[in-house]
Amino acid sequence: MQGGACFGRRRRAARSIRCWLTIAAIQAASLSMFSLGQQPSSAYVQTVLSIQHMIKTNDLDGALTAIHEAAHSYPANGGIENLLGIVEVEKGDITGARQAFTAAVRLDPRLASAFLNLARIDMQTASSNRVAREEALKLDEKVLTLDPKNDEANYQVATLLTWEGRYRDSLDHLHKLSLQARSRVEAEDLLCTDYADLGDHEATSKAVASLASNADLTEQDAYSCLPSLRSAHRADLIDELFTAANQRQTLTPAGQRILGLAQEAEGKLDEARATLEGAFAAGDQSVAVLIDLTRVAKAAKDYRGALGYLAHARAMDPKNASLAYEFGLICLKMDLYGESRKAIADALNLAPDNPDYNFAMGTVVSFSDDPSQAIPYLAKYHALRPQDPEGLLALGTASFRAKDYETSTKWLQQAVKYPETAADAHYYLGRIDREEWHLNKATAELKQSITLRPNQPGVLAELGQVCIDNHNYPLAQQYLGRALRLEPDNYDANFGLLQLYARTGDARRDAQAKRFDEIKNKEFEQDREMMRVIEIRPNG
16 A cells, blocks of 8 residues: 555554555545536546546656646646645655645635545644644544545544544444445454443454454454553453464464463463463564563463573573572472572572562571571561561561570561561460470460461461470360361471370370371471472573
């Protein structure tokens, strides 16, 4: 389609608007160079047709010469000025074209085609230029007063109204289109946008279904209503539209990524992964796609696969601290504490003042052989985010594991004041009281914890052991039994039950000793697994 037809490609939001008419049809419309009811002479019609043919065959110099000759024969003629404007557009002189079209409507105020040509010029910048938008709307409305059924004018008015957020008014003009014009992909595209922005769920679904079945649908058309479908949270329709476009012509890597993200949002994790891997293989070999793949693999609980994508991303962008941090978090999910610590250390080397990285490192190190090494990281986190009670709790628990009960108590007594950390803080305060043989205080703290958060196996096991220390064996049996019903392999509850049977001379002691040995060996293996090193091969 050449410039004389649509004067370049108009932009509607993030997409181009195709011209409605072919160059021949537009030029034919431009030949209504006389007011309604006016009957041109045969010579005039032949002159105009001859000029049209020259424009159509790109003989612009010949057309320009013929126009100048026609101006002598038909002076002050709006139709001739209109043709001159079309030639100027073909030559790329938009300023000259505007002058010619303006002269045409001045000479013939009922020349609808000249008004439409002026509107086409303004449409070039109307999406981002409010003045041009207002002018184009005024011109198109003038066309509609002269020719109410003009498809292009109705479509352009609908487009302008959509840009203005007047979606219902836009729909009114779309519904005025002829059946042929309404079935064009541009009109169906705009219909999808209007219904999506109005929040009409059913109408949007029908509009997208119709657009998806349009034989002329391209990836660019799918992009056109993408922002509105995203705002409406219609991942299902984005999937439908981009899948349909892909069936007509293979999507670009960017289009495949959009399709993959829509499939992810729908929970189609296997399809999303395959699509995103296709985008990467097709040319979008970016860290962003690898991060998408990491997220999808995590959602599918394929943590090893997620680490593979992240390893590839880290190789591509080694100075990106967030990639190392995410690698460390996934390792933590896999109980790979050694790998996690190493990755989070890499993140901290790149961004030493990041509070999240310091908190993660402190958390990981607090489970090491020397939990006191966690304190500097957690103290830094607390300094960076002093209002976060999680920092207080983390400092308290790390100090507890380091057996610094005095410091631990100081932090825990602050953490206990916040609803989100109170239950855990009471639990650790109870454990400190038991270690220091303050059994009544321990019981009170542990009961507060279980009141705030019922059914905690660890807290119930600790209460059972306090009861054993107090020689209250029936109550100990109750607490330990509750803990084991919630978590049969709980280490502390099974150890407490073994203690109880030993204290009471219960015949089940030997069986429980065997059971506890199994759990202890299992925990030892888990501890060893936590420190193992695994080989991660980059995926992508």
